[in-house]
Amino acid sequence: MSNIKRTTRTETTHTESTVVETVDEGGSEALRQAPVAHKRIHPATAWHHLQSFFIEYPPTAGSTTPPVKVFANDRQQVRIRMVLSPRDANGAYVAVPVDELRGMLKLVDYNTGEPLPSGWTVEKTANEYTHDTSVISSAPGTSDADYLPHDNRAQSGAQSGAPASDQVAVELFVRTRMANSAVRIAASILPPGGSQPIQTRPGASGNQFDSSVNVDARPPLDLSIDNFRVRESYYNHDHLSWFTVANRFITLEYQSRRVRLLRIENAAGVPWGPGINIYGDLGDFEANDWLYEGVFTICAKSPWSTYYFDIPDYFNNYAYVYDKLGEVQDYEDGAILFLLHYFDENQHFRWSTNWGDPSDVLSRNVILVDEYGNNHRVRIGVPRLGLQFQVLGKW
Known part of the structure; x- marks a missing residue:
């Protein structure tokens, strides 16, 4: 390896920027660095x-x-x-x-x-x-x-x-x-x-x-489950696909006023993350004189987005129902919206065509974050396989 002599030249231009050039003498031309212009740093405004x-x-x-x-x-x-x-x-x-x-x-x-x-x-x-x-x-x-x-x-x-x-x-x-x-x-x-x-x-x-x-x-707010409300809003039943979608709004009230809920987090504190959806598939139940199976919820953050994460990704013979899963109506700022989807005529959902039915997940531990930054650790879901989505307790 040849001996290389490195010299550095510093020059201040008429624009008061500084140019530093490093030259390796006796070495390869590839080692020569191009001039680098350094941005002028303005001093703080002088005051006494x-x-x-x-x-x-x-x-x-x-x-x-x-x-x-x-x-x-x-x-x-x-x-x-x-x-x-x-x-x-x-x-x-x-x-x-x-x-x-x-x-x-x-x-x-x-x-x-x-x-x-x-x-x-x-x-x-x-x-x-x-x-x-x-x-x-x-x-x-x-x-x-x-x-x-x-x-x-x-x-x-x-x-x-x-x-x-x-x-x-x-x-x-x-x-x-x-x-x-x-x-x-x-x-x-x-x-x-x-x-x-x-x-x-x-x-x-x-x-x-x-x-x-x-x-x-x-201390942060530590409210009871009595301060939480779940409001229902049914809006879509498709007899051709035996498929029904309904809204569930979670709201918070304190001192006779509405407290806005900004977001939902899973038990690990991840906003809108995995572990906030509820679903059940292992049994039939009666509701409104119809036979239903496969009830679950998907959390919606805005009027245009839904969150699937860990819900089953395949519906037996009904893959097209994802078009319905995205139908969010009556979005309400300050509320946490869940979409409740359920099937009649014994329509199952599965993880895939080869895997069996998924196990029921009827409740989840989640964190609801209010407008003041307080965490509310609540358990949401259904007390049994059915449509009674609610705030079940605290954790």
Whole structure:
């Protein structure tokens, strides 16, 4: 093998991009690397100090800090809105982009200035779960009246929530899995080139700002099966194929209100995954004066999709009935829809032409996830071979 001498040349072009070229002298031309242009990294917007810096909840600095509640399901978020007024060394306002400030801001423990405790997570974007304090239990010794509306209005009291012309509003989001705990949250930011962070904690490195929010982490909803409803809707019976399809809607009610169900997960926590379908094939039963066999359900996520997964994939002499399995009617947002399919005239379904009838699966352990991010571990299905699809219990 020949000796190879490697040299590297670095050049800064008139566009301020950097070109690095590596040349292997005495070696094969194939070892020569093409020039690589590196993207210019823009520095952070320069600013020196903050004229104002506060958390809009509570809106008045120095007052008793009211709490806000959150379900400790590690999903539901509390929105923390901060208002800043960056200034240069001469006191002039600097319009720093919101995304830039969001990347610099941190949430800390008001008492110590340290990061939030383990089990508390800060995120930069909102997720799909609703935050409504009226359905969350209060901490011991605290009434609902102690929790002020979390409206994040501007400190000036403006209903629009818009900051002043020389201020920037930035949001972060907090979730937790630590039930029956609480943390007092402050905001912290380190100016570009600065050595000490500015915090909404008075006395911290000379900071003059003072605002925070107390977050109470409350246990997730743990409801009884009486809070679940199953509504029936029959809609399709085809006498030519001896085949009937019916809707079953699972809904949730709490405090005389409807709670939206976002999705169904199997017992392992996989959304819309295997292990959520119910079926029975090993016996005949009477219903509405017809003889039925082969009752099972398929979960539908939307008006246009159904989920087969582990149901039998072959119908004896009736493979075409898959056209009917996809017929979803009366889709309802906030409900979990099952399609109930059953046969009359003793029509069987099988796993394949060579395999025998599948064993009955009359119930399943599933997880229903509500709009607040709570898991409801329930058993669904039929108590016996038949059409009485329902929420059977909890697990």
